[in-house]
Amino acid sequence: MAGKPFYILTTPGVKHANLVSPMLDHNTAMLTDGEQFKGFVEELSKAAGVSLPPYQQGTEFVEATLGILKAEHGEEFIQNEKYFFEGIHHINLPVRDINDSIRFYRDFLLLKEIVRPFTFEGAWFGLPSGQHIHLVEDKNLPDRSDFRKKENINPKGCHFALRVEYSRWKAIMDELDFKDLIPDSPEEAVKINQIYIFDPDCHVIEINALTPEQLMLKVRENRQLP
Amino acid sequence: MGYKVFISFTEADKKIAEGLNAFIARGFRGDVSTYCSAVDMRAGMKWKEEIQAHLNNSDAIVCLVTP
Numbered sequence: 477m478a479g480k481p482f483y484i485l486t487t488p489g490v491k492h493a494n495l496v497s498p499m500l501d502h503n504t505a506m507l508t509d510g511e512q513f514k515g516f517v518e519e520l521s522k523a524a525g526v527s528l529p530p531y532q533q534g535t536e537f538v539e540a541t542l543g544i545l546k547a548e549h550g551e552e553f554i555q556n557e558k559y560f561f562e563g564i565h566h567i568n569l570p571v572r573d574i575n576d577s578i579r580f581y582r583d584f585l586l587l588k589e590i591v592r593p594f595t596f597e598g599a600w601f602g603l604p605s606g607q608h609i610h611l612v613e614d615k616n617l618p619d620r621s622d623f624r625k626k627e628n629i630n631p632k633g634c635h636f637a638l639r640v641e642y643s644r645w646k647a648i649m650d651e652l653d654f655k656d657l658i659p660d661s662p663e664e665a666v667k668i669n670q671i672y673i674f675d676p677d678c679h680v681i682e683i684n685a686l687t688p689e690q691l692m693l694k695v696r697e698n699r700q701l702p
Numbered sequence: 703m704g705y706k707v708f709i710s711f712t713e714a715d716k717k718i719a720e721g722l723n724a725f726i727a728r729g730f731r732g733d734v735s736t737y738c739s740a741v742d743m744r745a746g747m748k749w750k751e752e753i754q755a756h757l758n759n760s761d762a763i764v765c766l767v768t769p
Contacts, residue, residue, distance in 0.1 A: 485767070541721060
């Protein structure tokens, strides 16, 4: 297949089509997006060296595909793809001492440091989802090294959350001896396993996990779980 | 010999694959031909060899990916 034009046509719900075949040079288009499908048809006609089909026929095919998908999966399946933004790309945290913060995020939270295209003091950490945590040093920030003595964490305040796989969540709980924080009935879908911690600059981080039972409910039954 | 496109899909997407196959065949007025097993595979064919041969002989590959 190497060397042949390779096109991936997706339907709503496919999140990482670009990862389907990283070894192959390919174009990706959403079948239910008229403009993207038109782009695919234009690429195909260029590769084949033939003239474009009438635009109307492409529109009809996209409409027909939408109809099939709506009939099979429901209206909401399509509507979910109408979001303008794809997701959160990164959060940026100002930190007083970049080395302290790198130690915290890399050595304590075990995040993977990734290459950063800037020279000013800072660090980037990547997550498997493609999202980043960016740190930028600002030595003028107030020293909050004694904040743990003065402040309580407010879970309703500004924070970000890291999701962890359940077996690792349990390992964290064992390591930190937080067993009493695990809900009594982990099977109960509404209960969330979550803890809140401070980073060296007092940024609040939530760490949470779904039990395998909760995950099953979410995936198989599309339950509205966190 | 026209330009040949191999359409790859799973059974769940058969209807969409058939639609795509019809669109390419009609839209390009025969300048682009397709191989889509949903339409072209006949009972009794040696499907593995058939698919491999069309894959090898195709000029481009279109892959339908669904959740």
